[in-house]
Amino acid sequence: MSAVKTRNDWESMAQALSIQGQAFINGKYQAAASKQTFDCLSPIDGRLLAKVASCDLADANLAVDNARDVFEAGTWSQLPPVKRKQVLIRFAELMEENADELALLETLDMGKPIRYSKSVDVMAAARAIRWCGEAVDKIYDEIAPTAHNEIGMITREPVGVVAAIVPWNFPMIMASWKLGPALATGNSVILKPSEKSPLTAIRLAQLALDAGMPAGVLNVLPGFGHTVGKALALHMDVDTLVFTGSTKIAKQLMIYAGESNMKRVWLEAGGKSPNIVFNDAPNLQAAAEAAASAIAFNQGEVCTAGSRLLVESGIKDELIALIAKEFEGWQPGNPLDPATTCGAMVDKQQLDNVLGYIQAGKKEGAAVVSGGSQVLADTGGVYVQPTIFSGVTNQMTIAKEEIFGPVLAVIEFEGMEQAIEIANDTIYGLAAGVWTSNLSKAHKTAKALRSGMVWINHYDGGDMTAPFGGYKQSGNGRDKSLHAFDKYTEIKATWIALD
Incomplete structure (x- = not known):
């Protein structure tokens, strides 16, 4: 070893x-x-x-x-x-x-x-x-x-x-x-x-x-x-x-x-995936850990990033505080250090894009709970803090457009119907998360979401046996699983008369 x-x-x-x-x-x-x-x-x-x-x-x-x-x-x-x-x-x-x-x-x-x-x-x-x-x-x-x-x-x-x-x-x-x-x-x-x-x-x-x-x-x-x-x-x-x-x-x-x-x-x-947390989420700490990882992993440069956190009003403040605490373990560092969990943005152009979205969020009235700044500029690299915005509406730029950076938009909702309405109010339909202890609510929400992948009480699950892809302007076809083979083969019908 x-x-x-x-x-x-x-x-x-x-x-x-x-x-x-x-x-x-x-x-x-x-x-x-x-x-x-x-x-x-x-x-x-x-x-x-x-x-x-x-x-x-x-x-x-x-x-x-x-x-x-x-x-x-x-x-x-x-x-x-x-x-x-x-x-x-x-x-x-x-x-x-x-x-x-x-x-x-x-x-x-x-x-x-x-x-x-x-x-x-x-x-x-x-x-x-x-x-x-x-x-x-x-x-x-x-x-x-x-x-x-x-x-x-x-x-x-x-x-x-x-x-x-x-x-x-x-x-x-x-x-x-x-x-x-x-x-x-x-x-x-x-x-x-x-x-x-x-x-x-x-x-x-x-x-x-x-x-x-x-x-x-x-x-x-x-x-x-x-x-x-x-x-x-x-x-x-x-x-x-x-x-x-x-x-x-x-x-x-x-x-x-x-x-x-x-x-x-x-x-x-693209994607602008909703991560929906209901008041009856079975484990709020687990939901917070997953929400932090869903936006900070790979510096938020993930098509399935849980960039829209939809939170039912009864747990909003508690969940935001837990996520802010989790972000302490996702601060940018040198990627060659095995202890680092959050690295550099891919280049300066992408860094500037992310910082521009952060400024847009502030300008449109959302509140920065944590993060929001470039860091480690003296290294010559391009790093930005994972950022939480609260007070976001689904009409704001940071809720509508794919940022491809560690920027989390927290949107409050009341009840399952409003959560589904907000979640589906996007041009994208790649992935979604649902957190609830109610089996019926989990199934009803998953069925109603216009999304190629839905994860219940976790985020970003699956392996090579499950197809990967989305609805609407998130694309067509599927990667992974046997369904992916359909993209690379023609189907031929050959009809033989035996007489």
């Missing part, structure tokens, strides 16, 4: 770390066709981590052509499912064997605490790849009920070339949720990581190759959304586009798909 690493250990490893910043196309690292790069800076202290390839249309064309060639050749797409399974399981094993390196890249690049990069991000990403690999030889096709002289077969086939555009907040996990089912079903994939956190995606490409995946099956194109992201979305030979990110960009990708080849587009977009 390896010794627990200290901050000094992680900082020493960071100094010695060799960081790859090139694109990965057809099984090898290479510069962008334009030779252009962009600076990848760490939000921890502003240090330059790498010069990263800034891919554009030429790189997209090359990657798609290679992905199509290997798909048509059948070296992966026609490989028996059990063989693809073996490669994916080895891929997951290599992720676990390189957990320290991957966690360190994630923390340096994105600013999340190293304790979570290793225990949550790397492990969850590896689980997703392994789970999908294990599932692929256990999914059966169908035979239709027919007359005795006919056979109707319903079979699944890979869609072909998949472009996956993933966000910066959980780079490895979001990538793995796409890569797992897409690769397991035999597709070729071009992965476009966010320019804010591209480093683990670039490293994963080599691990996949080391695991036995044929060259050209997994390609990684770092770069910007308006260049290489747009090029992939408009490409006439990309069959399916999958995306996690903002609702604004999700809408634009749908337009690009319509303007090109009507490629299938699957989107997991």
Whole structure:
């Protein structure tokens, strides 16, 4: 059993770390066709981590052509499912064997605490790849009920070339949720990581190759959304586009798909999730701990963050006080310190966005209960305190718009009907929490919420067996579970006359 690493250990490893910043196309690292790069800076202290390839249309064309060639050749797409399974399981094993390196890249690049990069991000990403690999030889096709002289077969086939555009907040996990089912079903994939956190995606490409995946099956194109992201979305030979990110960009990708080849587009977009706590919550301390974690974990940069805390009037003051106390354990610190629970925002732009929302909340009349300020500015990093606003109405900016930072808007309600009305009064419908001791109330509230996921008496539950996705402008389709495989396969009906 390896010794627990200290901050000094992680900082020493960071100094010695060799960081790859090139694109990965057809099984090898290479510069962008334009030779252009962009600076990848760490939000921890502003240090330059790498010069990263800034891919554009030429790189997209090359990657798609290679992905199509290997798909048509059948070296992966026609490989028996059990063989693809073996490669994916080895891929997951290599992720676990390189957990320290991957966690360190994630923390340096994105600013999340190293304790979570290793225990949550790397492990969850590896689980997703392994789970999908294990599932692929256990999914059966169908035979239709027919007359005795006919056979109707319903079979699944890979869609072909998949472009996956993933966000910066959980780079490895979001990538793995796409890569797992897409690769397991035999597709070729071009992965476009966010320019804010591209480093683990670039490293994963080599691990996949080391695991036995044929060259050209997994390609990684770092770069910007308006260049290489747009090029992939408009490409006439990309069959399916999958995306996690903002609702604004999700809408634009749908337009690009319509303007090109009507490629299938699957989107997991924004959220403004209500966390509803009734007077009869079974354990107010547990509710407070969950509410604090739901907004402070990953610095609030979570699509399912419980950013709207709906509290019944009888417990409002007590619950707010408990959450403020919990926030004492969520104060920002150096992400390379294993004791740190709340790290840096991903970059200065996101820090400024969050501070702007805090100012908007004050201007519109909400009251800051705790937090609300930038901290640790002398480090060169970008940190903000977890913040509680009380006196919030659902019409305020901080209650309507996705902040993607540790800003909690507390909204008071009276009774179940008003709670449901407030909760559903949003363009989003990703997730929700409900806290009550009344089984009937829990079921009625959960059924009434226009949300893809509802958690009762906890927050952010589930595993790879449960689908992940939302209603309304939170997107379409589902990640995780066997339902995710629907996004990456075509269903073919073959009807045979036996006479």
